Amino acid sequence: MPTKRRVWFPGCMYHITARGNHQEDIFKSIADFNMYLRMMKECLNYYEDCSYEVISYCLMKNHVHILVRAGKKEIGGFIRRLHSMYAMYFNSKYDSTGHLYQGRYYSEVIMDVGQLMEVSRYIHLNPVRAKIVKLPQQYKFSSYNMYIGNEEENIVDTSMILGYFPEEEKAEKKKERYRYFVEKAMEVS
Template sequence: MSRPLRIEYPDAWYHVMNKGRRGEPVFRTHNDYNSFVGLLKETIEMWNVRVAAYCLMPTHYHLVIQTPDANLSRCMRHVNGIYTQRFNRNHLLNGQLFRGRYKAILVEGDSYLLELVRYVHRNPLEAGLVKELDKYRWSSHQGYLSDSRKWDWLYKDFILSLFSIEKAIASKMYKGFVSKGVPEEINGIFLREKLPSALGSDRFLDWVKSSFFPAKFHKEVPESKMLSPDAERIKEEVCRSYGVSRADLYRSRRGISNEPRNVAIYLLRTLRGDNLEEIGRNFNINRFSSVSSVVERTRRKMSKDPKLRRRVEEIKTSIKMSQA
């Protein structure tokens, strides 16, 4: 039997899950749970992924992650492989831990993303592991209710910003949202024997179908590369959005931020997967670490600035439309 098609593109969101072989526990001790969370933190740094939510249950796990570099398969191979090695070493075992690679559902952002986070976080309650969701230690639900810096690694600010730009209000709205329970429509999807490959609006599903499923017949070309937008198109759309010239895009003055330039660099990195050296040459930046800093600063600013985030999403939409 052939493996399921993995739909990968920059900034895609996924619900990822995996279960123990024959329903056996994959988390036996507190050390196992902590080891997996530690591995998630390592994976964020190593593979440049964003973990927005997680829930670890005795026999399985759920993750809500975003992949700026379109690298879900490589990232999850690392997570499952390294955790299996550590689990087996700690429990003097060997062999396969999980029943297979993993299952991943591509998820549309915004409203469907919120439903997914709610579904993942309510798992311990629905399974009868706790009577109060706030008491469950092995999920990121507590992180959404906390201001502690120990949760800084969790990509929760973007999710909370979908409720409100005011953190305190957003956290309160999130808690109320989760307490309402998961709609039957969403629950029904995850009760199916065969899970869908994508979850979202009809428009989103049509886009996925037209963009990716024909691509499986062109196996010699990676999907992420087939659908990568032209670099010049990215620059053109950034200039159009900001009303600046191409020359303005390349200007760099010490101590003065050039937002159009930073956004262009961010999009070249996340939409095309251009390496730091390529981008550096493109923008006359000598130190590759400086390119990486621009990408990270822009990412952080987007998580806190709804106006910038909307602008970047509009630019990305224009780029996608030009590819259609």
């Protein structure tokens, strides 16, 4: 039976998740996390004409979350390339064979601004809710520190999410508001 085609239209946004096969780790070292991020950047460059945008991400030991906007083409080629490259790297490095990922990656279409903001917050709070860190800015392998101004933007473009805060505010104020938006949810978790 063929796999069901994913919903796509120009500018469609997705919350992508992919988990290690049998929930096993897909990142075993800091070098692995960094390699995945380098490969993500390479894939963005490779598909530059397609206008893909990574809005936010979080890499956990056994799974990944990527919030991405598909530009001129559906997202499948981008994710397939990224995950194929990383699986080949991982299998070669760890002398492993077989599937690295548990089945086809999952994608949820983002339908409105409220869902977009909530998914971005969910992604950035993932390491906190997994009790890996107490605060999201303590986790190195997410885009959160780029959103709050602790790191220079790399791979992600924060302007879409931060653009939903009042226009008249300066960039630093928008970053403070985003931080409050994300960290306020920790109080009710």
